[in-house]
Amino acid sequence: MPLLSDRRKFLKTAVLTGTAAAIPAQTVITGNVEAAQDSKPSKGLEYARMIRGMVQNLLAQDSSKIEQAGDLCAEALASGKKVYYNTTGHNEPQCIMEKRAGKPSFLIPLYGAIDYTIFKPGDVFITERINFCAPAKEKGVKLIGILMPFQAQKKQGQGIVYVDYKGPWMEEICDVCIWDRVPFTIGTMSFDQLPFKAVPAHGAMDGIILNLILAATIDRLVKKGIPVEATVEG
Amino acid sequence: MNKTRIFHFYFLFSERRSMKTLLERYSDSLLSGLDTIPKKMDLIVKAGKALAEAKLAGGRLLVYDRNYSLSYDCWTRGSGLYSITVYRRIEKAFKDGDALILASYHEGAPDDLIVARELRAKKNTRLVTISPHAGKNKSGELIHTLADVAIDNGCDESAGAFDIAGVKGKVLPTAREINFTINWSVQCEYIQEMIDHGCPPTLFYLVHFPYFKEMDAVMKKRAEKYGY
Numbered sequence: 001m002p003l004l005s006d007r008r009k010f011l012k013t014a015v016l017t018g019t020a021a022a023i024p025a026q027t028v029i030t031g032n033v034e035a036a037q038d039s040k041p042s043k044g045l046e047y048a049r050m051i052r053g054m055v056q057n058l059l060a061q062d063s064s065k066i067e068q069a070g071d072l073c074a075e076a077l078a079s080g081k082k083v084y085y086n087t088t089g090h091n092e093p094q095c096i097m098e099k100r101a102g103k104p105s106f107l108i109p110l111y112g113a114i115d116y117t118i119f120k121p122g123d124v125f126i127t128e129r130i131n132f133c134a135p136a137k138e139k140g141v142k143l144i145g146i147l148m149p150f151q152a153q154k155k156q157g158q159g160i161v162y163v164d165y166k167g168p169w170m171e172e173i174c175d176v177c178i179w180d181r182v183p184f185t186i187g188t189m190s191f192d193q194l195p196f197k198a199v200p201a202h203g204a205m206d207g208i209i210l211n212l213i214l215a216a217t218i219d220r221l222v223k224k225g226i227p228v229e230a231t232v233e234g
Numbered sequence: 235m236n237k238t239r240i241f242h243f244y245f246l247f248s249e250r251r252s253m254k255t256l257l258e259r260y261s262d263s264l265l266s267g268l269d270t271i272p273k274k275m276d277l278i279v280k281a282g283k284a285l286a287e288a289k290l291a292g293g294r295l296l297v298y299d300r301n302y303s304l305s306y307d308c309w310t311r312g313s314g315l316y317s318i319t320v321y322r323r324i325e326k327a328f329k330d331g332d333a334l335i336l337a338s339y340h341e342g343a344p345d346d347l348i349v350a351r352e353l354r355a356k357k358n359t360r361l362v363t364i365s366p367h368a369g370k371n372k373s374g375e376l377i378h379t380l381a382d383v384a385i386d387n388g389c390d391e392s393a394g395a396f397d398i399a400g401v402k403g404k405v406l407p408t409a410r411e412i413n414f415t416i417n418w419s420v421q422c423e424y425i426q427e428m429i430d431h432g433c434p435p436t437l438f439y440l441v442h443f444p445y446f447k448e449m450d451a452v453m454k455k456r457a458e459k460y461g462y
Contacts, residue, residue: 042426044423045419048419056265101393188313193429194434196439198313198314199422200312200313200314203304203307204410204411211260211406212257212261222401225400227400227402229403230403231403
């Protein structure tokens with residue numbers, strides 16, 4: 001299970017030495033040689049490099065998962081099925097559901113509590129919420145999980161909130177599961193005199209993962225000659 | 235170079251472009267966009283200082299973007315700033331001394347300009363903009379011209395979206411992710427600046443973590459007492 005082992009290694013290193021250090025050196029490409037030679041980068045620069053490293057790491061290690069997710073979505077759409085995405089929560093709506101141009105119209109947003117009766121076997125559901133997975137799976141839905149460091153549930157989670165939570169984990173129940181590279185500390189940057197790690201990264205990272213899945217899907221649809229439409233600004 | 239050669243180069247270039255998938259183009263474009271951020275560090279540092287300057291002088295720290303996408307990525311965000319608030323959704327009017335992060339996918343969207351002018355109508359305000367500076371909008375005012383610190387997100391007016399054969403309209407913009415990264419990079423500088431001034435900012439504790447309520451009560455009291 002490369003995802004699990006990579007994640008554990010990442011988290012262990014992140015806890016001990018910080019998030020930026022946890023990203024494998026060969027995957028961190030700064031793109032700015034001068035800046036990379038700074039002996040003590042500013043915090044802003046450290047953050048920008050960290051996001052760059054997270055994306056690079058994601059592309060290097062999870063490209064097959066992204067392709068697999070694209071296959072699932074494109075096959076579903078080609079056979080008349082639907083691709084859903086849940087927007088419940090604090091962060092998720094920001095990923096793609098804001099009313100601006102560029103979202104592929106085949107992606108159907110689901111707001112609030114999920115009405116599982118809408119799902120038909122063969123549909124695809126992209127979600128960041130573990131509690132939505134099992135009921136959707138029972139309907140024969142293919143699941144693509146974007147694994148956040150936590151789930152916005154008081155009773156369920158990905159393991160950090162309630163030690164007695166026994167699963168299922170996203171890795172177990174989803175057909176494809178892509179970790180957003182954000183550690184369980186949520187905060188990603190260490191500052192002297194602050195009590196815990198500050199500054200999140202999942203707002204950007206979760207949107208990037210969704211866009212990568214959609215890009216892979218569009219590639220396949222175009223290849224099959226299935227028309228795709230982008231939404232216009234609302 | 236004669237016309238035939240120009241056409242030949244254009245043909246080769248077009249062929250090469252068309253061979254790339256959208257996934258490759260999106261990935262390349264995103265990474266290129268992220269690569270430009272370290273080159274803007276002087277502005278990012280300056281922006282962090284400007285925001286801290288306003289806060290240290292007793293002003294408020296606000297954020298605004300038209301669809302509240304970036305704003306909600308800051309507000310009550312676990313591990314984010316306790317004292318940042320969203321213009322229009324939470325705070326309905328600016329006050330003297332306020333500092334605003336204004337993010338946009340456009341150079342001169344009327345609504346963004348209204349917000350920038352509303353801020354500028356007050357005294358001693360600081361405006362940091364994160365927006366395109368592509369120079370395509372020749373007809374009207376540009377929001378970055380109103381800013382104290384203007385950070386170019388490097389995208390065009392389509393927010394870095396892609397033209398793809400077989401797709402109607404431009405699809406999958408990258409500007410959101412670039413703006414988010416610049417914004418948090420600015421906030422990193424703000425945090426460090428506040429610490430350097432002996433005023434470490436209060437962080438919003440994680441809602442879903444144990445003892446959230448207890449921690450939040452402490453953080454709230456602290457933020458109220460010190461104002462940062």
